[in-house]
Amino acid sequence: MSGLEQLYQQVILDHAKNPHGRGLVPAADGLATGESHQVNPTCGDEVTLRVAVGDGIVTGVSWEGQGCSISQASTSVMTDLVTGLPLADVAHLDQVFHDLMASRGTGLDSEDDEDLLGDATAFTGTSKFPARIKCALLGWAALKDSLARSGALAG
Numbered sequence: 001m002s003g004l005e006q007l008y009q010q011v012i013l014d015h016a017k018n019p020h021g022r023g024l025v026p027a028a029d030g031l032a033t034g035e036s037h038q039v040n041p042t043c044g045d046e047v048t049l050r051v052a053v054g055d056g057i058v059t060g061v062s063w064e065g066q067g068c069s070i071s072q073a074s075t076s077v078m079t080d081l082v083t084g085l086p087l088a089d090v091a092h093l094d095q096v097f098h099d100l101m102a103s104r105g106t107g108l109d110s111e112d113d114e115d116l117l118g119d120a121t122a123f124t125g126t127s128k129f130p131a132r133i134k135c136a137l138l139g140w141a142a143l144k145d146s147l148a149r150s151g152a153l154a155g
């Protein structure tokens, strides 16, 4: 295992052990709130995610989940990445992370995009394993669906 792969592994283990955003936070007045439950049947991963949006900015992400360390760590990393971001930036990050997952382990061509992903580049190796890609994308699917349900994307 290369030094970079070890670093990636450590990021995933840290987030799996100490997940950020875990524990659903109740909806707050004045914020658009959406919730989504997503299941990855091939691995047994589950996540229920709640998002709060105010003035076009993701103000909070909270979730409950169970499953493999990749699914839990990826949801944790995503929570850190998207909290405080405008919706357009969240949509872009979602696209960039999907590009990473389609890279078959090679990573992204654009260094700017890799910078945007931050800790989420730790899942570069995951993209070599088709069965695990769904684990890494579970939280992102829950976020996208929550945002759609919140009504914040309209208008």
Ligand code: ZN
Residues within 6 Å of the ligand: 040, 043, 044, 045, 067, 068, 069, 070, 071, 135
């Ligand atoms: Zn999994």
